[in-house]
Amino acid sequence: MLSKFSKLFLFNSYSDKLDEFKPINNWIVKMYLCGPTVYGLAHIGHARSSVTFDILNRYLRFLGYKVKFVRNYTDVGHLEHDADEGNDKIQNQALKEKLEPMEIVQKYINYYREDMDSLNILRPNIELQATSYINEQIDNVKSILDKGYAYEVNGSVYFDIKKYNDYFKSYGKLSGRNIDELINETRELNNQGEKKNNIDFALWKKADDKHIMKWKSPWGYGYPGWHTECVVLGTKYLGELFDIHGGGYDLKFPHHECEIAQSNVLNNTNLANYWIHNNLVNIDGKKMSKSLNNYITLQDLFYNENNIFNKVFMPMDLRFLFLQTHYRSTLSITKDSLESAHKGLMKLINAYLYIDVLEYNVDENNINNEIEKNIEDAFDIIFSELNNDLNTPSVISGLFNIVKVINCIRSGDIKLNEISKELFIRLKSDFKSIIKDVLGLYVKTIDKSLFEYIINSYKTAKYRNDYSEVDKIRDFAKNINIRFCDSKDDIYIEYI
Numbered sequence: 109m110l111s112k113f114s115k116l117f118l119f120n121s122y123s124d125k126l127d128e129f130k131p132i133n134n135w136i137v138k139m140y141l142c143g144p145t146v147y148g149l150a151h152i153g154h155a156r157s158s159v160t161f162d163i164l165n166r167y168l169r170f171l172g173y174k175v176k177f178v179r180n181y182t183d184v185g186h187l188e189h190d191a192d193e194g195n196d197k198i199q200n201q202a203l204k205e206k207l208e209p210m211e212i213v214q215k216y217i218n219y220y221r222e223d224m225d226s227l228n229i230l231r232p233n234i235e236l237q238a239t240s241y242i243n244e245q246i247d248n249v250k251s252i253l254d255k256g257y258a259y260e261v262n263g264s265v266y267f268d269i270k271k272y273n274d275y276f277k278s279y280g281k282l283s284g285r286n287i288d289e290l291i292n293e294t295r296e297l298n299n300q301g302e303k304k305n306n307i308d309f310a311l312w313k314k315a316d317d318k319h320i321m322k323w324k325s326p327w328g329y330g331y332p333g334w335h336t337e338c339v340v341l342g343t344k345y346l347g348e349l350f351d352i353h354g355g356g357y358d359l360k361f362p363h364h365e366c367e368i369a370q371s372n373v374l375n376n377t378n379l380a381n382y383w384i385h386n387n388l389v390n391i392d393g394k395k396m397s398k399s400l401n402n403y404i405t406l407q408d409l410f411y412n413e414n415n416i417f418n419k420v421f422m423p424m425d426l427r428f429l430f431l432q433t434h435y436r437s438t439l440s441i442t443k444d445s446l447e448s449a450h451k452g453l454m455k456l457i458n459a460y461l462y463i464d465v466l467e468y469n470v471d472e473n474n475i476n477n478e479i480e481k482n483i484e485d486a487f488d489i490i491f492s493e494l495n496n497d498l499n500t501p502s503v504i505s506g507l508f509n510i511v512k513v514i515n516c517i518r519s520g521d522i523k524l525n526e527i528s529k530e531l532f533i534r535l536k537s538d539f540k541s542i543i544k545d546v547l548g549l550y551v552k553t554i555d556k557s558l559f560e561y562i563i564n565s566y567k568t569a570k571y572r573n574d575y576s577e578v579d580k581i582r583d584f585a586k587n588i589n590i591r592f593c594d595s596k597d598d599i600y601i602e603y604i
């Protein structure tokens with residue numbers, strides 16, 4: 109029988125299959141996630157990546173692993189266009205907002221942290237900024253030059269991909285690309301500039317006089333290329349080979365291919381054993397982009413009436429919506445899907461809040477084997493599907509099977525003595541752990557004294573048949589997102 113102690117399988121983009129997860133050091137997992145380039149507010153796409161790796165982080169912790177989780181902020185070197193062209197995104201934004209580049213960085217890091225906290229993302233063990241490690245990046249570039257896999261032209265240093273691939277034979281394996289095709293494709297662009305081959309990438313870029321963010325290097329004033337930082341930051345805190353490297357699908361190429369290439373040259377490793385990628389987000393079936401005007405920041409979705417959905421949603425609605433789709437599938441977000449995610453979340457949370465305070469105050473004298481089997485089967489599905497590459501949609505359907513049982517207990521259709529005390533305790537603790545600890549879901553509940561006050565007022569008004577007062581209290585309750593439910597022998601509240 110499958111249980112939470114069965115083996116965990118994760119889809120490894122590098123091997124292109126489900127691999128059993130075996131960390132390098134028994135119970136310690138070292139995980140690196142590419143963080144955002146901090147020149148603007150985080151959007152829904154950032155949130156999906158964060159939630160995906162938060163579930164992985166939480167589940168590994170739940171299994172008993174000690175997770176060392178590192179995430180960076182790109183605050184230099186990410187240029188406007190691919191192929192190392194255009195201005196630095198941070199510098200552009202600084203000019204636009206008339207602020208120092210580092211003020212831009214701090215401003216958007218502050219927003220990012222706020223957004224991640226509201227999504228209930230566990231904070232990393234170590235957060236890093238690329239600009240704090242310029243010397244280390246220069247050292248790496250020097251080593252790659254010394255080993256003969258890079259070349260300097262006019263103060264810039266480029267990684268020689270063709271030479272790398274002639275020896276290591278693995279460029280393109282992660283993203284499923286063929287180097288000859290890549291060279292042919294980019295040759296047609298005919299804007300090779302100073303590179304030997306267009307697919308070569310900048311390890312270090314020369315800065316002209318107008319460039320604000322620049323540092324002194326053996327090749328003159330310049331700044332590191334975008335792909336340089338993660339290798340330095342990852343190896344500095346997690347070692348030359350760590351367990352998991354994560355990011356969105358769009359980072360597989362060129363960013364992660366370029367990281368693997370540098371790591372092979374520097375340390376003869378692929379940097380990480382498991383390369384894990386989450387799929388991307390569409391809005392109403394269309395790619396999210398500023399030009400289509402369907403670009404939704406988390407700040408707009410959570411706090412401002414954004415002009416796409418014309419409604420604000422709770423961060424937990426978005427989190428729950430993500431969990432209803434497997435992280436490797438594309439997800440199209442609509443107003444309807446967010447609204448139904450909200451309803452599903454509330455159903456789950458109401459069952460959670462009810463079972464959380466329910467005591468087993470009966471004698472076990474009427475055990476119903478069929479009900480017990482339903483509960484056990486549901487938990488088996490939940491744990492085996494978590495182990496099956498974090499298959500959260502199936503985990504949620506398993507949870508809803510448990511919700512059905514909990515709601516029957518509440519309505520009296522299932523009596524508590526039909527379940528053994530032992531299974532009841534497991535039902536309570538596992539249901540809570542999966543929702544709270546693994547899936548990271550919660551809602552803000554109302555204060556206990558307010559709760560008691562309004563439920564007592566409601567009961568009194570009903571007892572007196574004072575229906576205008578009952579309506580008033582119902583309206584007030586609605587404003588704070590709760591409703592009263594009248595059952596056979598009790599009145600209780602539900603969150604809506």
Ligand code: ZN
Pocket residue numbers: 141142143338363
């Ligand atoms: Zn990265």
